[in-house]
Amino acid sequence: METLHQSMWDLIDRLKEPSLVLKIQTCFGVLPRSNIEYEPSNEKSDLKSLGPVSQDTGQSIDRSHVYESTDGVSPVNGVTALRKSKISTTSTDEVSSGSPKKGQVQGQRKKPSIKEATLGATDAVSSESDSESKDYVVTNRFWYYLFCLGTALGDEIFYASFIPFWFWNIDGAVGRRVVLVWAITMYIGQGIKDIVRWPRPSSPPVFRLQKKWALEYGMPSTHAMVGASIPLSVILYTMDRYQYSITCGVLFAIVWCSVVCISRLYLGMHSVLDIVAGLVLVLLLMIPLIPLVDSMDHFCLTHKHSPFLLTTAAVLMVIYSPSGDRWTPTRGDTTVVLGVSLGVHVGAWTNYHLGTMQEPFPKPTLPHAILWPSYEMMGLMLLRTALGFSCIVATRAICKWASYATLRAVLLGTNKSPNEPSSSRAEVAVELGYKFFTYAAVGFITLYLLPGAFRLLHIERPTFYTEI
Structure with missing residues (x-):
């Protein structure tokens, strides 16, 4: 037993070694x-x-x-x-400083x-x-740009584009469940980072091609967790709703996850152990999450006190989220995820309780056949996407400015850029507060205000208000 225990720790030490990351970087050029x-x-x-x-x-x-x-x-x-x-x-x-040595040019x-x-x-x-x-x-340019794209699949820009696009153009019922899975896995993963506090691979010897997340701890890789949880949850929640090849879906999910995971090694941001731990953790979490999220989505959509309960839970999760021994962007990113999830579900709840969202009658037979879009449908999709993203960008900018200025004036009474790192408790409260409010507003308009505007303009997706 002691030998097995020692072998396990030896394996963990080997997977943590920066030399493994360096070998992967060398392999890809x-x-x-x-x-x-x-x-x-x-x-x-x-x-x-x-x-x-x-x-x-x-x-x-x-x-x-x-x-x-x-x-x-x-x-x-x-x-x-x-x-x-x-x-x-x-x-x-x-x-070299001074005069060159003999034999040195x-x-x-x-x-x-x-x-x-x-x-x-x-x-x-x-x-x-x-x-x-x-x-x-x-x-090798190909690998460089491919892995830059792969790491972007776990970034804010991807979330801000993928989530609204999915709701406006594909399936709202699946979208709400995927957002819940995303929020829970991200919250757990980000919290573990600040509890374990393992540093990212040392540089040197690792080449760090990207420093955006360098201040965060590395264990586990939340990119790996999201890279696995999003495509896997999409497959699990669509396989009974739509007729398509599950094998092709699984292969697509594997390729997606592999590109995201390898990108973090290629850019020098995670060790092999960080990636493995993230994948193992998310696979274990998905076992109880998939059925649990189904029940949670129904509760969030139909219960009359759902917005109050969700808001209270989200605020408490932000306040009591684990924090490290130094300031890192981790809590801010966690707050963004919770804000988006809250806004999405409050927006869906509003649609349901105002009567605009209703189950179709008679209830359609599942699974649906996938209809490939016509030219007219493609045009409406592009129009919805362009108008929607323009409104989201404007909403984010206005809410960020207004909420930051208000919180700053109330708590500190001074001016400071929202992009500067926060140190004091009051500054941390301002940062987390404006991010929470801003992204909750973004989630709310994505599910409530913009679909309503699409409906007034007669460019809505016909099944949007029937996806329960």
């Missing part, structure tokens, strides 16, 4: 810049005149087409260099010794390290 050497050149020459030499072939690479692009990706004759700033051969970070980058590299990798133990490596080269 993220390489150290030190693998590309530069020919000696005049100190006053421009970067474009430099000719890197391939270690494999010994041939110089033409740099005549090198440029700095806005997305930080610069092609170098088939090699893509990611930069934080323009490289200079006279930079103090890359050129002046202006040439000094490679770190093995001892220096080892010490740097050992000392960088958390994501907040100030000495994170930026010395990497991306050699």
Whole structure:
């Protein structure tokens, strides 16, 4: 038994190792810049005149087409260099200070010794390290853009577009259940992060291609949890409502989840253990959640005191959500998720209790055959989407400004940008408060005000108010 216990901890330690993440990055074409050497050149020459030499072939690479692009990706004759700033051969970070040693070309980058590299990798133990490596080269554009897209599938932009689009154009009954699953899994995952407090993979040795979530703890990966829970819940809630190939749906879900998970390793934001723990956790959660969410959705839609109970529960969950030993964006992201979920279900409840949402009579036979949209349906879908997203952007901007200004004036009485990190309790209350109010308003107009406007304009989806 003791041997099994020790073996388990050894496996956990191996899965936590940053070297595994580095191997995955190398496999998909993220390489150290030190693998590309530069020919000696005049100190006053421009970067474009430099000719890197391939270690494999010994041939110089033409740099005549090198440029700095806005997305930080610069092609170098088939090699893509990611930069934080323009490289200079006279930079103090890359050129040895003082007179060059014997045999060393002046202006040439000094490679770190093995001892220096080892010490740097050992000392960088958390994501907040100030000495994170930026010395990497991306050699495959396809993987880079694919995994940037994959990580965006767990970002705010995806939620803000996927959730409204689903309600306006596909199925509201499935949408409400998926939102509940999303909110519960995200709340649990984000809470565990601030309880466990395991840092993200150290950089170096890992190359961190993205720093948006660098301040958060890494265990478990909520990207992996959402990447598995959303497609899986969509399949489970649609398989009895629509006629389609379940095998194709499962394959699509596997590809979706794989791209999201690998993207977090590729970008250097999670260890393999973070990903595995997120997937295992969400699969365990889905067993009780799927039937539970069915019952919860019916209660939230039909109970006369549902908005009061939901609002109270959401506010308490925000207030008592776990917090780490330092400020991180985790609680703010959790508040956004809870606000959206609350707004969506209060909007649906309003439709139901005002009588606009009713079950069709006679009740249709399930599962439905999927109807491919005609040109007219496609046009209405695009019109709903364009008008709806425009209203959501405007609502978010107005509510963010109004709620932040109001809360700031009441609690602190000073001006401060809502994008600045919060430290004091009052500042944290302002941040969480304006995010909660703003995204609850976004969820509410998505389910109540905008479908009503579509109905007045005669561009509504015919079955929207029958999906209970």
